[in-house]
Amino acid sequence: MEFDWSVVWPALPLLIEGAKMTLLISVLGLIGGVIIGLIAGFARAYGGWLSRNIALVFIELIRGTPIVVQVMFIYFALPMAIPDLRIDPFSAAVVTIMINSGAYIAEITRGAVLSINNGFREAGLALGLSRRETLxxxxxxxxxxxxxxxLGNQWIVSIKDTSLFIVIGVAELTRQGQEIIAGNFRALEIWSAVAIIYLVITLVLSFVLRRIEKRMKIL
Incomplete structure (x- = not known):
């Protein structure tokens, strides 16, 4: 079969809509993931025995299971366990990214705060700041x-992970590509276009993050 780019152009509007959905899920999921990760990360670094171990169980549970299993549990299993609970595919996808990225961000947070020299903490306390204010x-x-x-790397990972939500019918980029192929049977061209769109998104994001890191002079 000859490669024919002309079949891609009519499909671009749907692919772009799918890319927008991919970015929306990843952004909303990462925002929630940062909140979860900060809470769990600080619990691991500075919490008491109970909070440290609750955070540890959460982190190991999420990091030890595939994200596709997590989304299927949230979308299919939870409504069976809780009869009044109704979860649409979009919400299930966002919640899954929140929980999944939150577990990894928790370890990022723990490592970052513990890497700060104790001298800064001691200086804050010496200036009369409370422990909370010092933190x-x-x-x-x-x-x-x-x-x-x-965190930038985690965002890129989350963008690629959204492709797995095809299993619950979320209209993200991979799902849109699959539906287009079902209509024109041009798998080679469409999957190539999908791959290029993912590549462009991640390359642009990587470039922006590198610029921000350089501007902030990350150490």
Whole structure:
């Protein structure tokens, strides 16, 4: 079969819509993931025995299971366990990215805050700041700079992970490509276009993140 780019142009509007959905899911999921990750990461780094172990169980459970299993559990299993619960595919996808990325961001957070020299913490306390104020005004600004590169990597991973949500029918980029192929049977061209769109998104994001890191002089 000859490669024919002309079959891609009519499909571009649907592929672009799928790309927008992919980005929306990844952005919303990452925002929630950062919140979850900060809470779990600080619990691991500074929490008491109970909070440390709850966070540890959450992190190991999520990191030890495939994301496709997680989304199928949320979308199919939870409504069976909770009869009144109704979850649409989009919400299931966003929640899955939140939980999945949150577990990895928790370890990013823990590593970043613990990497800050104890001298900064001692200096904050010596200036009369409380332990909480020291964490907020001294440790976190420094830790966030070190967290930025791995957070960018996590965003890229989450963008690619959205392709797995094809199993629950989310109209993201991969799903749109599959539906187009079902109509024109041009798998080679369409999957090539899908791959190029993913590549463009990740390359642009990588470039932007590198510029931000350079501007902030990440150490």
């Amino acid at each position: 907020r005004y001294v440790i976190m600004p420094l830790a966030l700079r070190r967290m930025l590169p791995p």
